[in-house]
Amino acid sequence: MNDKELLPWLEKATLGDESAFQLVYQATHQDVYRTVAFLVYNKQDIEDIVNEIYMRMWRSFHTYDPKRPFRYWLHGITVRQVQDWKRKAWRRIRLFERNRQMTCEQFEWTDKAVLQSEMKYEMFCLVRQLSYKLRVVVILRYFHDYALEEIADMLQIPVGTVKSRHHLALKELRKRFEMTGGDAYVH
Amino acid sequence: MSIDKELREELRQAADSMHCPPDLYGRVRQSYQHYVNEKRGRSPMKKRMLVGIVAVAILIPSAVFAASYLADDIFGSSATIEQHGGSQEDYQEIEGMLQAAKGKLTEDEFKEYMELTKQLMQLKLKITNENGVKHEEKLTEEEQRQFEQLASRLAPYFDKINGTVKP
Numbered sequence: 218m219n220d221k222e223l224l225p226w227l228e229k230a231t232l233g234d235e236s237a238f239q240l241v242y243q244a245t246h247q248d249v250y251r252t253v254a255f256l257v258y259n260k261q262d263i264e265d266i267v268n269e270i271y272m273r274m275w276r277s278f279h280t281y282d283p284k285r286p287f288r289y290w291l292h293g294i295t296v297r298q299v300q301d302w303k304r305k306a307w308r309r310i311r312l313f314e315r316n317r318q319m320t321c322e323q324f325e326w327t328d329k330a331v332l333q334s335e336m337k338y339e340m341f342c343l344v345r346q347l348s349y350k351l352r353v354v355v356i357l358r359y360f361h362d363y364a365l366e367e368i369a370d371m372l373q374i375p376v377g378t379v380k381s382r383h384h385l386a387l388k389e390l391r392k393r394f395e396m397t398g399g400d401a402y403v404h
Numbered sequence: 405m406s407i408d409k410e411l412r413e414e415l416r417q418a419a420d421s422m423h424c425p426p427d428l429y430g431r432v433r434q435s436y437q438h439y440v441n442e443k444r445g446r447s448p449m450k451k452r453m454l455v456g457i458v459a460v461a462i463l464i465p466s467a468v469f470a471a472s473y474l475a476d477d478i479f480g481s482s483a484t485i486e487q488h489g490g491s492q493e494d495y496q497e498i499e500g501m502l503q504a505a506k507g508k509l510t511e512d513e514f515k516e517y518m519e520l521t522k523q524l525m526q527l528k529l530k531i532t533n534e535n536g537v538k539h540e541e542k543l544t545e546e547e548q549r550q551f552e553q554l555a556s557r558l559a560p561y562f563d564k565i566n567g568t569v570k571p
Contacts, residue, residue, distance in 0.1 A: 233440040242432060250424035255415070264428050271432045275439045340410050341418040359411040360419065387407060394407075 220287035227287075231278040242271070248288070249295055255356045256299045256349065262306075270298045292361060293371045296353065300372075303349065343393050351386035354379055474502040478522045479529075488529055489536025505565045517561045524554045 223244055229237035253266050273294050281290050344355055357368045369376040475498050482495040506514050531542050
C-alpha cells in the first residue's frame with residue numbers, strides 16, 4: 218500500500234474507526250519498529266517508543282501536510298519521539314549505563330534475530346557502535362534514503378551539521394572496518 | 405564494494421531480520437482506544453464547560469444587582485444621611501452593622517429589627533441638622549416617648565447582635 222492509499226485510512230483511524238487503525242498499523246508497524254530498533258537497543262524501550270509514536274500519530278495528524286510524503290512525516294515523528302526519549306533517559310542518568318552496553322559483544326538485551334544479524338553483518342555491527350548523533354544520520358541516509366537536507370529538516374539542525382556528522386560517521390566506519398580486518402563481510 | 409552500497413545493503417538485510425513483536429499490537433491498540441475514548445469524551449465535556457461559563461456569566465451580574473444595600477431600605481439612599489452631615493463611610497458602617505444583624509438574627513427577628521431601626525433612624529434624622537449636630541428639643545413629647553420606646557425595644561436585639569446574650 219502506498220502513501221496516497223493510506224491517507225484516507227489514517228484519517229478514519231484518527232476519527233475512531235478501529236478497522237482503519239488496524240490497517241494503518243499493519244502498513245506501518247514494521248517500518249516504525251525497525252527504525253526505532255536501529256536507534257535504541259533496549260527491547261522494552263523500543264516498544265515504549267513505538268507505542269508513543271502511534272499516540273503522536275493520532276494526536277498530530279491534523280498538522281500533517283498532505284503535499285508532503287506521508288513517510289517523511291512519519292519518520293519525522295519517529296525521530297523526534299526517539300530524541301524525546303533520549304532526553305528523558307539522559308535526565309535519569311541512564312546514559313552511562315547505555316554507553317557501556319554499546320559494544321558489539323553485549324547483545325543479551327536484544328532479540329535473537331538482531332543478534333544473528335550482528336554476527337552476519339560486520340558493517341551493521343559497526344553502525345550500532347556509532348554514537349547516536351552519527352548513527353541517526355547514517356540510518357536516515359542509508360536505510361531510508363533521505364537527502365541530507367531532508368535529514369537536517371527532520372532533526373531540526375543545520376544542513377552543515379548533518380554534512381559533518383555524515384562525513385564523520387563514514388570516516389569512523391571506515392576506520393573501524395579496517396581495524397577489524399576489513400574482510401569480515403566477504404564470507 | 406563501496407561503503408555506501410555496503411551500508412545500504414546491510415541495513416536492509418538487518419532490517420528484514422528484525423520483526424516487530426506481535427504482542428506490541430495489543431499495547432498500541434489499547435492506547436489507541438484510550439485516545440479514541442478521550443477524543444469522544446472530550447467534546448460533551450467541552451460543551452458542559454461552555455454552558456457552565458455562560459451560566460456563571462449571566463448569574464454574576466444579576467447577583468450583584470440583586471444584592472442591594474440593606475441600609476437603602478432604611479434611608480432610601482446614602483444621599484439622605486449625607487444631607488445630615490453623614491459621610492459615605494458612615495453609611496458603609498451602618499450597612500456593616502445591618503449585615504451583622506442579618507447574620508445573627510432569625511428572619512422574623514431581623515424583619516422587626518429593620519422596622520424598628522427604620523423608625524428610630526427617621527426620628528434621629530429629624531433631630532440632626534445638616535452639620536450632624538443633634539437638637540433633641542426639636543422632638544415633640546409624643547415623639548420623645550416614641551424614641552425611648554423604640555430604643556428599649558431594640559435593646560435586646562443589640563445585645564443579641566453584640567453577642568452578650570447567648571441564644
